[in-house]
Amino acid sequence: MSRAKKQDRIAALAKYLSDRPSQLFPFSHFCDEFAVAKSTLSEDVQAVRESFEYFGLGEVETVSGAAGGVRFIPGLPPQKSRDFLSHLAAKLSEPGRIITGAYIYMSDILFDPAVTQVLGEIIYKRMAPRYQPDYIMTMETKGIPLAVMAARAFGVPLVIARRDSRVTEGSSVSINYMSGSTRRIQAMSLPRRALPQGAGVIIVDDFMKAGGTAKGMVDLANEVGARVLGACVLMSTREPSVKMVKDYTALLLLNQVDESARRTEIEVFGGSGERI
Amino acid sequence: MSRAKKQDRIAALAKYLSDRPSQLFPFSHFCDEFAVAKSTLSEDVQAVRESFEYFGLGEVETVSGAAGGVRFIPGLPPQKSRDFLSHLAAKLSEPGRIITGAYIYMSDILFDPAVTQVLGEIIYKRMAPRYQPDYIMTMETKGIPLAVMAARAFGVPLVIARRDSRVTEGSSVSINYMSGSTRRIQAMSLPRRALPQGAGVIIVDDFMKAGGTAKGMVDLANEVGARVLGACVLMSTREPSVKMVKDYTALLLLNQVDESARRTEIEVFGGSGERI
Numbered sequence A, B: 001m002s003r004a005k006k007q008d009r010i011a012a013l014a015k016y017l018s019d020r021p022s023q024l025f026p027f028s029h030f031c032d033e034f035a036v037a038k039s040t041l042s043e044d045v046q047a048v049r050e051s052f053e054y055f056g057l058g059e060v061e062t063v064s065g066a067a068g069g070v071r072f073i074p075g076l077p078p079q080k081s082r083d084f085l086s087h088l089a090a091k092l093s094e095p096g097r098i099i100t101g102a103y104i105y106m107s108d109i110l111f112d113p114a115v116t117q118v119l120g121e122i123i124y125k126r127m128a129p130r131y132q133p134d135y136i137m138t139m140e141t142k143g144i145p146l147a148v149m150a151a152r153a154f155g156v157p158l159v160i161a162r163r164d165s166r167v168t169e170g171s172s173v174s175i176n177y178m179s180g181s182t183r184r185i186q187a188m189s190l191p192r193r194a195l196p197q198g199a200g201v202i203i204v205d206d207f208m209k210a211g212g213t214a215k216g217m218v219d220l221a222n223e224v225g226a227r228v229l230g231a232c233v234l235m236s237t238r239e240p241s242v243k244m245v246k247d248y249t250a251l252l253l254l255n256q257v258d259e260s261a262r263r264t265e266i267e268v269f270g271g272s273g274e275r276i
Helices: A006-019 A027-034 A038-055 A078-092 A113-127 A144-154 A212-223 B006-019 B027-034 B038-055 B078-092 B113-127 B144-154 B212-223
Strands: A059-063 A069-073 A135-139 A158-161 A172-178 A185-191 A200-208 A227-237 A248-258 A263-268 B059-063 B069-073 B135-139 B158-161 B172-178 B185-191 B200-208 B227-237 B248-258 B263-268
Touching (some): A006 A027, A006 A038, A006 A069, A006 B006, A006 B038, A027 A038, A027 A069, A038 A059, A038 B006, A078 A113, A078 A248, A113 A144, A113 A227, A113 A248, A113 B144, A135 A144, A135 A212, A144 A158, A144 A200, A144 B144, A172 A212, A185 A212, A212 A227, B006 B027, B006 B038, B006 B069, B027 B038, B038 B059, B078 B113, B078 B248, B078 B263, B113 B144, B113 B227, B113 B248, B135 B144, B144 B158, B144 B200, B158 B185, B158 B212, B172 B212, B185 B212, B200 B212, B200 B248, B212 B227
Parallel strands (some): A135 A158, A135 A200, A200 A227, A227 A248, B135 B200, B200 B227, B227 B248
Antiparallel strands (some): A059 A069, A172 A185, B172 B185, B248 B263
16 A cells, blocks of 8 residues: 555544544654654644634644644634524524423434534533533433533543432432422432542533532532532523522523413523623 | 635545534535635545545545535444454453443443444444434433434434433323333333434444343334334343344344353454344
8 A cells, every 4th residue: 555645644634633522642643643754744733723723623732742742622713603503592492392381392403413513512612711621421311412522522521410320330329409490309320430539520411490400410529529610501591590500601591481472582692701 | 814725625624524424515515615616626525535545534425416415424444343342342341340230330431422433433334234214213321422423423313212201392202111121111202203204213222131122112113103224232132142123233242241250251243244
């Protein structure tokens, strides 16, 4: 097999890097893969960086030193993120999505990987400047696909809190929490081995009303000696304005659902960093 | 801003295509994005195709005609897939993973997006030659991240069967099914609007013993007028050899878990297409 040409390496490098966001690859990894010297690889990395910058596809970051390498930092430019969220807000405001009880049907959007992959990168972009989590944490079930994609963007694993403990996951830790909206006491559990002591965690979920579920996850993480750094939900409600957790942000804000008038008001939230 | 150079376009094209596996992009989409004529774009597509072929990163397929375009077909070469699964089998066989009741702790692996992304592509490669699903279906909770990544590879949305119906998802369809291993009757439900009539579905899950859960999903899909085309699980047990569903395949086969000797035997399964 003949040696790969420069354009072959550039296309492959673009794929390797963007397939594993936030993952630091040692330079030697690609020097070996491409059978080139470090100086040549540096030129290839620079070419991919310029391309991604030109088209607004994210950043290619090089880290120098012995533990150095190259990694892909995901995220659309601010205006593109905002357009994406505006489009999503409009879609979620369709009258046909209103469900008895003033709920909004969101599952089709939450379960579309093409949507959640972009949302995961928007969550990354929002949270990464302040927090470097070791894990993304969510509560089953609806927020899991979004949390998977946030974990992908951060290059970290996911942990999932369950409503009941499972015999297939070994001994577990449980807490009781109060659902802020229904005022019911519920249980939440995590396998004892899921989260190591001292781990930093970001909570990702689909929806927040009073914040009771997020507060439960904070307590559960504390129970095993982990720390919750912050929380990000796809959509939070305007009321109650005081939530049961403090450090949270949302991508969308649900102002109101008027079931009789069949009208929903959703706005893009916190895009410029305010009220985070 | 100056016009993008050929190598800029190639890096961007590699990223756009591999970010959205199976998605057919009209040629005009990229001609507009890159401000080039179709003949130039064809050369760029050819360059990315050659690169991906050279490094074994998947295929770039062009479809001609009015509804034509270009798409990325994901999947490692067979030997790399087999190596990946062998490595996974070894990891899952670690004695420390054995849980009282002869279960195996798999959550850390199932919840690592870097692992599930590759597994999703292996499932795609295994199933796509025979089935073109409209949806990937799974049952909450542990298999969801894997199913998300399979859905990503197929370029289709996910549907998630729940243990109970949720007020936030509107009216639902429920069935009762018998868990093949515990012999208990359990309920499984799906929002009525989750799956359109006539939709073709592939079931993806983490684990199969007797196949009761998969059989439940087949019944649930039938109940709403959808068709299950096939099923793929990460790991199935050797016993019982006759499962409650027929058209299934597994990536790994669990031969035995010997709790007292702390030994687990797992082999790579069906890689060559036999016993699918």
